[in-house]
Amino acid sequence: MSLKKSLLTKVAKSKLSKKIRNILNIKPSFDLVDYNTKNISVSDAFFWRTDNEFETIFKFSNILKFYYGEKDKNIEIIFFDKNNKFLKNETLNANLVNEILIDKNYFDNLESYGVFYVFHKPEHYFDGIIRNSCYTGYSYKKSLPSFVHGNTIAAEFNYNLEKIEYNLGGFSLFKNNTYIVQNQFDNKRTEIMLINTTKITLNVLINESRYKLKSGNSIIVDIGKKKLIKIKSNCYLLRPIIFCYDNAFLDVHHG
């Protein structure tokens, strides 16, 4: 790679460049992670719910142990409620493969929903960026869970600075972005779950209904029997998690 191309790539990957591109809507970036920085762990915004007889099953591998033979206790999970209020964090003595049951007892009888983030801490300086999109399963009334993987980068743990930065979703101040979920919903009922991964308050239009979603907040919206889902906001990647109810069956997937 030529020096000029290398420099351009480096500039394009920087946080400042991404912010400028997003404001000007020129090749916008879905996240504001600086990909020139090494030794960081980025996390998707994972969604938990314990409302309405839901339980959440979180499955993940310890990828640093799996691929690099590192020690067990290197995974940190941080939970927030739907209003972005901190609930708890856990540093796990993680095996190669792990499973956590998040039910109402996990949060002292809290029947609600919210977001959590997962970070993998390397033992030594890690010359790269670690992301594990894991698998989050949702069980409704004790049914077998339906799983999705993480689909939106939202936070980073910079181990050089020992600092976490949340709400790294890309956004524009000037343009509303339309996202139509490319699926037709023929089931009895559909809910969507959205997380505002940006640093600004979003005014979100979902089909014909308007919602205000503060930074880091999450929301569940009943779509009813609508066949299409159209979402309009200032966020470049406001993709929902979709819960399709069909009699005794639940199909959860990301949009």
Next chain:
Amino acid sequence: MNFFFGIRSKFINSEIKIPKFQNSGKFNQNIKVFEAFPLNNKWNINKTDCDENKDFYFISNEIENNKIFFLAHEHEVAQNKIKLFDELKDFNNFTDTAPAFRANLKLFLDNGGISSYQSEYPFEMTKRRGNILSPISILLNKNAEKNIIFFKNIFYKPINEKTYLYFINFQQKKIVKKVEILSNYLNEIIVDKEFLNNESICLLKIVLVFQCICQLKIFIYLLSIRIHHIIIF
């Protein structure tokens, strides 16, 4: 562009829903569905006669394990008159979008139970080679009646190249099972329950381009999981 694929199996039914619109809302009512399959070292390409409405194409009965589907305008495919191709082409950019274009692959059982996956397979992936190395006990379930891995590997040349999928005992660093798989075919691999033990984790290692779906069947339910963890360097 993207290709799309489905699953034909005695265990499970599938349907692909291909949108006629991009996720930004841009429609293309003139774009059609075509199917391609390898035969005699050529890609045989034909227009697919499937159900449709104003928003989607619905492909179900047309699904075969050696077929792939894609969206194109007739003039893009018929320019050679004879619709035989030496390799897959990047016919158009309608499905090259950011966020990524999606086509829903619905898996379902006759007596109920549904699960959604992504059906799209990017053209660029058909020319790349690589490996998957992943624990399978996180993907499958030892309490299931049956655990199945469906494995689709689209290669741009119209051949059924043979390669292998290995189950490896992670603790012992030892191959415990070797399964032959074909490119340009939907491989169906039934996983022995003995491999679903957290203590002796098994791995998948393949030596071609990949697109992998794992699904498991628990009585009349489906559980769907997609391989998706990445280390970026």
